Amino acid sequence: MSLSIGLTINGQPRTVALDDPRVTLLDLLRERLDLTGTKKGCDRGQCGACTVLVDGRRINSCLALAASLDGATVTTIEGLADGEALHPVQAAFIEHDGFQCGFCTPGQIMSAIGLIAEGHAGDDPERIRELMSGNICRCGAYQGITEAVLEAQKTLAERNRRDAA
Amino acid sequence: MNRFDYIRPVSVPEAIAAAAVPGSAYLAAGTNLLDLMKVGASRPERVINITRLPGLDRIEWLPDGGVRVGTLVRNSDLAYDERFAKTFPVVAEALLSGASAQLRNAATVGGNLMQRTRCAYFHDLAGACNRREPGSGCDALGGENRLQAVLGWSEHCIATHPSDFCVPLAALDAIVEVEGPHGGREIALDTLHRLPGATPEQETALLPGELIVALRLPAEASSFSRNARYIKLRERTSYAFAVVSAAAALEVEGGTIRKARIALGGVAAKPWRAREAEALLEGKQATAQAFAEAAELALAEARPSGDNAFKIELAHRIVTRALSLALEGTPQAMPALPASPFPALSGANHVI
Numbered sequence: 001m002s003l004s005i006g007l008t009i010n011g012q013p014r015t016v017a018l019d020d021p022r023v024t025l026l027d028l029l030r031e032r033l034d035l036t037g038t039k040k041g042c043d044r045g046q047c048g049a050c051t052v053l054v055d056g057r058r059i060n061s062c063l064a065l066a067a068s069l070d071g072a073t074v075t076t077i078e079g080l081a082d083g084e085a086l087h088p089v090q091a092a093f094i095e096h097d098g099f100q101c102g103f104c105t106p107g108q109i110m111s112a113i114g115l116i117a118e119g120h121a122g123d124d125p126e127r128i129r130e131l132m133s134g135n136i137c138r139c140g141a142y143q144g145i146t147e148a149v150l151e152a153q154k155t156l157a158e159r160n161r162r163d164a165a
Numbered sequence: 166m167n168r169f170d171y172i173r174p175v176s177v178p179e180a181i182a183a184a185a186v187p188g189s190a191y192l193a194a195g196t197n198l199l200d201l202m203k204v205g206a207s208r209p210e211r212v213i214n215i216t217r218l219p220g221l222d223r224i225e226w227l228p229d230g231g232v233r234v235g236t237l238v239r240n241s242d243l244a245y246d247e248r249f250a251k252t253f254p255v256v257a258e259a260l261l262s263g264a265s266a267q268l269r270n271a272a273t274v275g276g277n278l279m280q281r282t283r284c285a286y287f288h289d290l291a292g293a294c295n296r297r298e299p300g301s302g303c304d305a306l307g308g309e310n311r312l313q314a315v316l317g318w319s320e321h322c323i324a325t326h327p328s329d330f331c332v333p334l335a336a337l338d339a340i341v342e343v344e345g346p347h348g349g350r351e352i353a354l355d356t357l358h359r360l361p362g363a364t365p366e367q368e369t370a371l372l373p374g375e376l377i378v379a380l381r382l383p384a385e386a387s388s389f390s391r392n393a394r395y396i397k398l399r400e401r402t403s404y405a406f407a408v409v410s411a412a413a414a415l416e417v418e419g420g421t422i423r424k425a426r427i428a429l430g431g432v433a434a435k436p437w438r439a440r441e442a443e444a445l446l447e448g449k450q451a452t453a454q455a456f457a458e459a460a461e462l463a464l465a466e467a468r469p470s471g472d473n474a475f476k477i478e479l480a481h482r483i484v485t486r487a488l489s490l491a492l493e494g495t496p497q498a499m500p501a502l503p504a505s506p507f508p509a510l511s512g513a514n515h516v517i
């Protein structure tokens with residue numbers, strides 16, 4: 001069975017032919033579209049390394065069937081920077097040492113962007129930690145991650161205020 | 166993962182017709198189905214994507230004050246819906262205590278209700294499992310069973326149902342609306358999941374091809390909004406299934422309990438409604454003593470199914486705690502750690 005689906009990936013509309021409906025969004029990105037920034041940790045929804053935004057919402061791409069997402073807009077870590085200019089969440093992770101080996105980092109950053117957009121954490125570190133709990137960090141960089149999310153949230157809010165003015 | 170035909174119906178009748186063929190499975194977000202397909206514990210020959218079916222993604226308020234939630238409403242959208250969270254706070258708290266933000270963003274109402282057990286042997290094809298393969302035996306019985314059931318189990322299966330969402334739904338008399346090859350019907354959530362008996366493979370009351378289209382909470386359930394809590398004990402602070410959990414909802418007048426609702430999670434193959442314990446509380450003064458007696462009664466029939474006698478004592482304490490926290494009152498804002506038995510101190514340092 002051959003299926004053709006349309007996806008907008010990092011701003012680019014693409015038509016993807018799927019020869020097999022078993023492909024997850026994660027495998028589609030990594031194995032077929034060469035977007036290897038999104039990581040495969042557990043492949044079972046248990047670690048968050050594969051987090052991407054689908055229609056602006058963070059989800060685990062390892063547990064999403066690509067075929068079921070026909071028409072969706074997908075943002076991955078590769079779609080964040082504007083040329084050489086890092087996204088504020090990326091910059092904050094560097095500034096606050098939000099990683100060590102870096103394997104969980106693309107998932108952490110995509111999850112943080114989703115969290116900030118959802119707007120339920122305020123500036124409460126406990127709420128940030130709880131709402132980032134779907135991203136496991138084997139290196140234990142949690143302290144820096146929490147600080148990075150708090151700062152990036154502030155930066156983005158300021159930027160929004162400036163843009164609105 | 167086995168090969169399957171991928172089917173994309175565009176209407177509910179078309180989906181039901183497609184699912185009438187044996188070997189079919191409905192696919193919602195896939196966070197449970199794909200997980201099980203990856204290990205081979207589920208092997209549907211036909212996967213029917215229901216996420217594009219029209220009209221199933223709405224939260225509708227009914228004229229009498231009840232609510233009807235379409236099966237495709239995502240767990241996070243329901244939990245953060247302001248009116249829903251205000252009217253049924255114990256349901257919102259249970260939803261937000263489940264899984265992770267990413268999973269809740271994807272997971273649907275129907276998928277959460279219909280998720281399968283997390284019993285490790287059910288997931289592991291090398292193990293004998295009556296639920297997965299009728300008649301093959303139950304490796305959990307003499308195996309790793311500290312998290313298995315303490316109520317309603319049989320020697321054929323000692324698994325638990327893992328949903329948090331279902332626990333307050335059982336307590337609040339939620340109704341599941343179903344469409345199927347022979348028309349529509351309604352099922353009380355409390356009877357949706359079946360106890361194992363001699364047929365653990367018959368997990369729910371749904372007949373082949375039946376599709377959950379919506380969930381309803383009756384208007385009466387809103388009378389508990391001021392005194393309702395879900396409390397969930399986990400082996401880590403967040404992103405973990407319940408070891409045991411309890412939903413408690415009270416209607417209190419001048420210190421007297423007018424109505425009580427209690428259900429437990431993580432203790433049986435279904436969310437466990439404790440009706441006798443509710444009846445014991447009604448008309449009584451809301452005291453620690455009364456809550457302890459209610460918890461005692463809720464667990465009167467409990468017995469270990471293996472290395473899990475500790476869960477009975479934990480469940481006892483969690484019921485008592487949920488009742489006393491419900492009496493204290495529903496928090497103004499959702500706690501930072503929903504359903505946590507830890508005190509809700511902002512900046513608490515149990516994570517770092």
Ligand SMILES: Cc1cc2nc3c(=O)[nH]c(=O)nc-3n(C[C@H](O)[C@H](O)[C@H](O)COP(=O)(O)OP(=O)(O)OC[C@H]3O[C@@H](n4cnc5c(N)ncnc54)[C@H](O)[C@@H]3O)c2cc1C
Pocket residue numbers: 044045046190191192193194195196197198199200215236262263264265268271272273274275276277278279280281327328329330375376377378404405406407
């Ligand atoms: C790592 C991890 C941690 C988790 N932690 C928790 C937790 O703490 N608490 C908790 O409650 N849950 C937890 N979950 C489970 C999660 O809540 C479920 O996976 C999710 O709710 C399933 O919803 P879905 O839409 O993805 O369903 P799917 O995976 O698409 O479907 C699940 C099942 O329901 C059936 N189904 C779906 N919709 C319908 C319908 N409308 N009618 C009939 N049948 C239907 C499918 O055929 C399938 O058998 C966790 C999951 C993971 C992976």
Ligand code: SF4
Pocket residue numbers: 282284285286287293294295296297302303304305306321322323324365
């Ligand atoms: S407890 Fe139930 S699900 Fe687990 S192995 Fe036994 S039969 Fe299977």
Ligand code: FES
Pocket residue numbers: 039040041042043044045046047048049050051060061062063
């Ligand atoms: S790879 Fe998807 S959650 Fe681990």
Ligand code: FES
Pocket residue numbers: 098099100101102103104105136137138139140141
């Ligand atoms: S930085 Fe190594 S896993 Fe997080």
